[in-house]
Amino acid sequence: MAADLTGPSGEPSARAGAAIDRLTRVAPDFPVPGVLFRDLTPVLADADSLRLIGVALAVGFGPFDVVAGLESRGFLLGTAVAMAAGTGVLAIRKPGKLPGDILSEEFDLEYGTATLELNPSDVADGARVLVVDDVLATGGTAAAACRLLRRAGAAPIGVSVAIELGALGGRAQLGDVPIRALRLY
Numbered sequence: 715m716a717a718d719l720t721g722p723s724g725e726p727s728a729r730a731g732a733a734i735d736r737l738t739r740v741a742p743d744f745p746v747p748g749v750l751f752r753d754l755t756p757v758l759a760d761a762d763s764l765r766l767i768g769v770a771l772a773v774g775f776g777p778f779d780v781v782a783g784l785e786s787r788g789f790l791l792g793t794a795v796a797m798a799a800g801t802g803v804l805a806i807r808k809p810g811k812l813p814g815d816i817l818s819e820e821f822d823l824e825y826g827t828a829t830l831e832l833n834p835s836d837v838a839d840g841a842r843v844l845v846v847d848d849v850l851a852t853g854g855t856a857a858a859a860c861r862l863l864r865r866a867g868a869a870p871i872g873v874s875v876a877i878e879l880g881a882l883g884g885r886a887q888l889g890d891v892p893i894r895a896l897r898l899y
């Protein structure tokens with residue numbers, strides 16, 4: 715089923731944003747010195763916040779057929795979004811976790827380099843995919859996910875994140891893919 719949640723998004727988005735402000739754990743010097751890490755796990759552990767964020771991340775885009783969750787917090791959020799939207803969820807994974815003929819993309823992070831992988835047989839040709847993650851920082855992760863989806867024959871129709879770290883300029887990596895964030899820090 716294709717989700718089309720283009721209706722008013724202000725109310726769930728505002729409440730979800732307030733929950734992110736209130737519950738996100740902010741950890742200085744994690745995982746390496748100099749990084750102020752924003753850990754969404756306490757937000758996800760709160761039932762009302764999880765439900766609200768699932769809805770808020772799903773709205774405001776055009777129709778989509780499936781959600782892609784990016785390992786690992788993006789798996790939790792991606793499932794909440796898929797449940798809210800009535801779609802399935804694809805797993806875009808860290809290396810060495812998926813069997814079969816997989817596609818890989820390497821990219822740079824705020825604190826190192828990384829690789830993401832996708833099994834192209836998990837996604838239908840031409841599927842419209844909403845990419846979901848917890849944080850958009852440098853944009854490397856989300857951009858790699860979009861490249862994987864295109865290589866698999868799918869169309870990333872948007873990137874929906876709970877938190878955007880504006881100073882890291884991640885939007886520039888996403889080209890013309892629409893991006894929505896519930897909170898900009």
Ligand SMILES: O=P(O)(O)OC[C@H]1O[C@H](OP(=O)(O)OP(=O)(O)O)[C@H](O)[C@@H]1O
Nearest residue numbers: 785786787824849850851852853854855
């Ligand atoms: O925009 P970028 O610079 O690419 O950074 C964003 C990514 O960084 C974190 O992943 P990380 O692997 O640190 O965490 P997780 O696996 O615990 O979710 C976060 O979950 C995003 O996926």
Ligand SMILES: Nc1ncnc2[nH]cnc12
Nearest residue numbers: 750751752753824849851
């Ligand atoms: N500062 C940060 N907090 C949480 N996730 C991140 N991913 C990259 N930078 C991050």
